[in-house]
Amino acid sequence: MHRYFIYLAYDGTNYHGWQIQPNGISVQETLMKALYTFLRKEIEVIGAGRTDAGVHAALMVAHFDYPGEPLDTSQVKEKLNRILPPDISVYNVKEVKPDAHARFDALSRTYKYYVTTEKFPFQRQYRYRLHNKPDFDKMNQVARILYEYTDFTSFSKLHTDVKTNNCKVTNVCWTQIDDVTWEFTITADRFLRNMVRAVVGTLLEVGQGKLTADGFRKVIEQKDRGKAGTSVPGQGLFLVNVEYPEEIWR
The missing domain is CATH 3.30.70.580 (Pseudouridine synthase I, catalytic domain, N-terminal subdomain)
Structure with a gap:
């Protein structure tokens, strides 16, 4: 075989x-x-x-x-x-x-999520349009809070068959691509169902002034999906990398 x-x-x-x-x-x-x-x-x-x-x-x-x-x-x-x-x-x-x-055997996975503040018909299936520009600097600062936690129940789809909601986030950042487009990158050893979209939705609430840094911490600590923000649509999300140990190769 x-x-x-x-x-x-x-x-x-x-x-x-x-x-x-x-x-x-x-x-x-x-x-x-x-x-x-x-x-x-x-x-x-x-x-x-x-x-x-x-x-x-x-x-x-x-x-x-x-x-x-x-x-x-x-x-x-x-x-x-x-x-x-x-x-x-x-x-x-x-x-x-x-x-x-x-x-x-995957050591890590990396996802990217793309948002735009401009209506542009040729990218509508690969970007999530924001009607108001959020504070991306604030979102970047608050996103780093994810490094301090491992239980991300608050960002997980309910009633999944996983045995644990623990994940280790190793990289997270918002990067501006051009005048109207931003890219959110997140790397972890594993991800929960709907986790990236829920994290992005909650960070957008931070950027819109609806949630503070302390409020973001509280969302994670409450371990309740109902406390986090609404999940953003799927079309802006891309799996971009999966890393493996060298010893698996033939």
């Missing part, structure tokens, strides 16, 4: 998220069908995470197993890109050790 990592990107606009859904098309299902088309075997694909409906990935990692002779990974990449729809592309396919796991 040989295990392979697939590095891919996708525009999540037309998908009900990464994970297979009973009532809509997913990226995972689309990728599995493409693998079946040329390998002629039912192939299960396990992703590094579960992006929600409408969320994009500039870089997602997934693994699959293949019984038999080792695959020509460059050929797998080429054939997948021919079969997959235009909104999903494969960067690379690499063989890894048989016990390597795309989700559980």
Whole structure:
């Protein structure tokens, strides 16, 4: 049995998220069908995470197993890109050790969220438009409070199947891209369902003067999703990187 990592990107606009859904098309299902088309075997694909409906990935990692002779990974990449729809592309396919796991072996994941203060029709599916410019300097200062905590229940979707709501945030910042666009970057060892969108929504309340730094701390400490801000829409969110230890590679 040989295990392979697939590095891919996708525009999540037309998908009900990464994970297979009973009532809509997913990226995972689309990728599995493409693998079946040329390998002629039912192939299960396990992703590094579960992006929600409408969320994009500039870089997602997934693994699959293949019984038999080792695959020509460059050929797998080429054939997948021919079969997959235009909104999903494969960067690379690499063989890894048989016990390597795309989700559980990930050391960190990085997401970016984009907001704009300008109405611009060609970026509406990749940006969240703000009708009033918030105080981004204040949002940057308060965002660093995330370093001081590990339990982020207040930013988690309710009734999930995870065993712990603990995460370690290692990088967080707002960066201005141009006159009307800002980028929020956050890196952690793991993320909870809806966590990034809830964090951004709560920080926007800080930037709009609705929540103080102490209030932000209180939101985290109360461990109550109802106390945090409204989640921002999915179209501005991108998974951009997943890091792994060197020892997993074949």
